[in-house]
Amino acid sequence: MILERLYKSYRIGDHLLPVLSDFSLEMPPGSITAFVGPSGCGKTTLLRLIGELEHADSGSIKRTEEEKGVFSYLFQEPRLLPWNTVLANVELVLRPWYDDRHERIHRASGFLHLVGLEEYGKFKPDQLSGGMRQRVAIARAFAYPGRIMLLDEPFQSLDTHLRWSLVEAFLSLWKADKRTTVYVTHDVSEALLMADLVVRLSSRPMGILETFTIGTPREQRSLGSPESIVIQQSFYT
Incomplete structure (x- = not known):
């Protein structure tokens, strides 16, 4: 650039x-x-x-x-959707790119695994610590294909x-x-x-x-x- x-x-x-x-x-x-x-x-x-x-x-x-x-952003705050699960927060950004839900879930789970949070996929953001929420944000930023x-x-x-x-x-x-x-x-x-x-x-x-x-x-x-x-x-x- x-x-x-x-x-x-x-x-x-x-x-x-x-x-x-x-x-x-x-x-x-x-x-x-x-x-x-x-x-x-x-x-x-x-x-x-x-x-x-x-x-x-x-x-x-x-x-x-x-x-x-497209671009991927990682901000000072996680900016997660509080009503969605951790897994859904990451899966959401994949919807424009992958029609198959199972593939989106598989990919989202893979990114959560890479930041050490795969087992927390069903948790809501307010059930996580601040650092864990930011890990989810990192996973989401990389999941988005910017x-x-x-x-x-x-x-x-x-x-x-x-x-x-x-x-x-x-x-x-x-x-x-x-x-x-x-x-x-x-x-x-x-x-x-x-x-x-x-x-x-x-x-x-x-x-x-x-x-x-x-x-x-x-x-x-x-x-x-x-x-x-x-x-x-x-x-x-």
Whole structure:
């Protein structure tokens, strides 16, 4: 995916509020790109532009052939339907793609199995913990056949142990189906352990301050490694 000279502003009364300014970046297909920046800098606006929920004032977004089609979203909150079972919440997104109910159930169960929740398929969302509900949301995002994954700080409000558990659940699914993933966060540690490309963002109007390509395989990464320390220092100096 290539972002070319994106500009975006909002009209507030008689004034224009610039959010993105001359924003350009190339993201390799099948990679994870993490955008790290301060709250309110425009990260969610960028996701909405990529997901075609809004349009830029100028500039363009070009997708490769394998990236074309629908998008999958993973939000800060699970957004599950409370009246449906866990299994039905995942099966629901498969209905436009598979007519056979048994096939949908089989596929949905498979994604729940991959996040360790297959035995909870008959539970309602309010019977699960917050972390389990977010696992269901991860399973649903991957069940939906979007070729681009958009993540809007989905692990932000969770404690440290649970956050890393969900990061691992996400990565286990991504490794099996390497979709182009755009992930916005303000947590540098998450970005370093998840992403192929880490992008350091400025405050509004949002621009790119630095980019870091992470060459170390994910299973060998450590926040205490020289590579990680150098990148972390760039964010805090």
